[in-house]
Amino acid sequence: MKVLALAASSSSTSINKQLATYAASLVENAEVEVLDLNDFDMPIFSEDKEKELGQPEPAQRFYKKLGEADAIIISYAEHNGSYTAAFKNVFDWTSRIDMKVYQGKPVIMLATSPGPGGASSVLAAATGSAPYFAADVKGSLSIPSFYDNFDMEQGKLTNAELQDKLATVVALL
Template identity: 30%
Template sequence: MADPKLLILSGSLRKGSYNRMLLALAAEAFGPAEVTDGDLHLPLYDGDLEEAEGVPEKVQTLAAQIKDTDAIVVGAPEYNKGITGVLKNAIDWVSRVPGSAFKDKPTVVISASAGRTGGETSQFMTMSCLTQMQARLIPGTAVLIAGAMNAFDEDGQLKDETSRKLLVQRMEKLRAEVA
C-alpha cells in the first residue's frame, strides 16, 4: 500500500516561522507519508476579482491538494488574539471552489506562538472556520506551544518532552484515521 498523503498548511508565510517548525515535526511524527506543503501565498479574497477573472489558479491548486490528500495538519499561529489573515484568506478562497474541498478530511490544528497561551484563540477560531467547511476535526488535547521563541532547540526540535509526546500522540491519532 502506498504511503498516505499528508497536507500541511501554515498560517504563517515566514520561512523560519515557529509554526513551520512545528509542522515539520508533525509530519515527521505522522510517519511515512507523501507530504505536501500547501502554498498560502494567495491574493486577498475579492468578490470583484472572482467575478472578473474567476477563482485564481493558485487557489484552484490548493483546493485540489486538499481534495486529493488523506489528512491535513494546520499550523495556526496567533496574531493579535486571532486567526492570521493568511490562513483565513486561504479558507475563504477555498470555500469559493465548487466541491467542498475540506469535507470529511481528517484534520488536526496545532499552534506555536510567542504568547503565553500558545495560540489557543487562533486554534479555536481556525477549528470553527474548518467546522463550517465540514473538515473532520480529530479530537484530542490541544498542541499549544507557548513562548515559541524559546520552545525549539537549535536543531528545530521541541525542548519540552511533554509537548513532544503530545504532538506524537496527535499525529498517531491522525494517522490511525487514514489507515
C-alpha cells in the same frame, strides 16, 4: 499515507511552518508535502474581485492539494487574536470553490507563538469552525512559548510533556 503540512502564515521564518513540518514527520511511513502559502498569492477576496477573476488558479491549486492528501496538519499563526490575512485570503477564495474546503479529510490543528498563549485564540476559532468546512478534526494542540520549547537547530520539541501531547495528537491520524 500522504500528509499535507502547512502553516497558516506567509512568513519566511514561520515558527508554525516549523511546527507543522515537525508534527508531520512524526507520522510513521508518511509521504509529507509541506505547502507554502506564498505559492497561493491572490488579490484580497471580494465579491467584485470574484466577478472579475472567477476562481483564481492559486485557489484551485490549493483546493486540489487538500483533496489529494490523506491527512492534513495545519499550524495557525495568530495575528491580533485571529487568522493571518494571508491564510484568511487563501481560505476565503478556496471556500468559494467549495464550502467543504477540507473535503472530509482528517485534520490535526496546531498553533504556536513566542508567548505563553500559544496562539490559542486562533486555534479555538479554527477548531470551532472546522466542521462547517468539512474538516474531520482528529485533535488540536497549542504549543506555548515556542522558542523555550523547540530546538531550532534540531527542528524538534524539547519539552517532553509537549512532545508526548503532540505525539498523541498526531497518532490520531
